[in-house]
Amino acid sequence: MSMEYEEQLAGSLVDSFPKDFGYGVENMDMMQENLENSPSADNKPRILLMGLRRSGKSSIQKVVFHKMSPNETLFLESTNKIYKDDISGSSFVNFHIWDFPGQVDFFDPTFDYEMIFRGTGALIFVIDAQDDYVEALGRLHLTVSRAFRVNPEINFEVFIHKVDGLSDDHKIETQRDIHQRANDDLADASLEKLHLSFYLTSIYDHSIFEAFSKVVQKLIPQLPTLENLLNIFISNSGIEKAFLFDVVSKIYIATDSSPVDMQSYELCCDMIDVVIDVSCIYGLKDDSNSNAYDKESLAIIKLNNTTVLYLKEVTKFLALVCILREESFERKGLIDYNFHCFRKAIHEVFEVSSSSTQRTGAAVQSSPPSSSGNGLARLKSAALNEVGGLRVQMSRPVGGSAPCEVFHEKNCSNTTVCLTDRLYTLCTGPDQLDSSTPRTRVHLNLLTVLKYIQVEDVPHCVPCYDRLYANTCQECKELIEHNSRELYYEDRHYHEHCFRCSRCSRSLADEPFTCQEDALVCNDCYCSEFSSKCVACGKTVMPGSKRLEYGGCAWHEECFVCCGCEQPIGAQSFIPDKGEYYCVPCYEGRFAPRCAHCKQLLVQGGVTYRDEPWHKECFLCTGCKVQLAGQPFTTQGEDPYCVKCFSNLYAQKCSACDKPITGFGEGKYISFEERQWHQLCFKCSECSVSLVGAGFFPDGSKILCKSCNEK
């Protein structure tokens, strides 16, 4: 299948530049003809690739849309003509790319750059980051400032390209420097409203696909709907991340609103490659019409880290690729069912939009979809159509201030094309105005407006559109007019330049943010205000990153390290000791006592005997081996004995009862010469009177009291 794509996608070279291409103003007729015949005469957005010579423009186009391997780009020759590529042939992404030769000066007065920029959706300016970029910055400024004056609706994208040759630090430094200088130049030219988006790219990794994805997404009117559908799909299916891919280009045209990390994106890209490659080898049927990617395409890959990748065909050109946990995949039936609903919804979205665009061009959403609310603002810009394209430039302006109402009241059912024709005819000379019917007058009046915007198939002039549909900016309370870029968050709308951090005033157009009591706050300010600081490194513990808390302090996961081995302790047990923290093995090795008997570590419990620690299990009676912890014991020399063994083995016997005298619980005992008695047993052998504290008289084995002795 990839081979087929290559053939179909081979772009068409237009005639040599500049003459044959016909942008010269002298060559107006030809230019007109070209415009009408050229693919850009339809409503597909146009993406311009511009930049200095050898900056990598053609390579980007070939690698992303023609499956050229990055190494092959080494043999690309310098472009000397505008290379126009209609991407829509075999791919969902529906636009033209114009690759401009780096060596040509488009601002030469012989070129009508206004016409180039007028139908442009995005302008990608490529800067070679491995080269000295001072000249490129000059050209960037010239290009974007002129383009902006012609068409402020263009999305300006700057690819800081070939960063594969730079170290990570160098990359960041280069991006910061280019960003700073380019924006300073714009500020000097009072073009603060012109927003540049920057991307670090290389054809040698996935960064170029990622960057192109973001550029293309801005041109897809259905993006908020797609994101919404994806959000609903993943939250109901236990899926972690989902991408809707254009299979041919590996551009993701939408994803759910959780952040995209490069690793997940690369994983999903690779999955598409695997599926196509395996299908090409094993999946093709004998007939020549079979494709490696079709309705049957479904793939599941289980990775060895309990992650599952799930790919399914959505349309001929689109695939859904999801990342989920193995345990969620157990409910595959549910996922399949939800996918079925998702697929149906996608088909409906594109069927509806394609039928409406066929007739009228891109329809404008009259109110923003209510999908945002996750800290990501959506950009809304009205699709601005120009009545009659270039022809209106040649006409004379006609006065009139309420044309649009008349137009609506009369409910003119003429199509735009008809309108355009009339305009053209009527504008050729003022004389013809006299014969105007009310309807033609309407058309004439519309001419003053020059531009119209369609809302649900009904054209509106710009003032009416602004009056009826423009939102009020939450910040400055002014109307957000059709030509202002608008951002909205939940149901609050902002001019792009008003969408700023309430603390540091930085633009939040392309930044994550949070909302604190109705005030927008950028991530950095939020963190320095609300997030805790790591006690080890003193830096903020960013929300969403792993943090450890103990005793009212917080650490980055990687900063909470054992004082012994200096390795992160993570979720393992640890032992605090005088303000320091040890993992269990280090603590045991350093501080834990050892049993006096077995010499092993004594982690908990134990008994002390003769100032030494013992395991309870080791502290046993020397005689019967019963555990002595918790019961009375005595010693004979060094050895501990339980009472019973000690009595049996070593205790003196009472001369009266012949039982051992242990000293435990029996009170004192009396000793006389070689003999001993329990205190209770020390009594007169004849009359049994106690002799404790009284005089007594030994008589052989007996002891007698005084009176028995006298008898």
Ligand SMILES: Nc1nc2c(ncn2[C@@H]2O[C@H](COP(=O)(O)OP(=O)(O)OP(=O)(O)O)[C@@H](O)[C@H]2O)c(=O)[nH]1
């Ligand atoms: N290291 C590196 N080289 C790249 C990259 N992209 C393109 N190149 C190389 O840059 C050189 C010029 O690339 P082209 O695509 O021909 O540049 P271009 O901007 O189209 O040049 P012109 O047609 O002269 O305007 C080629 O040798 C490419 O292999 C990249 O991401 N990294």
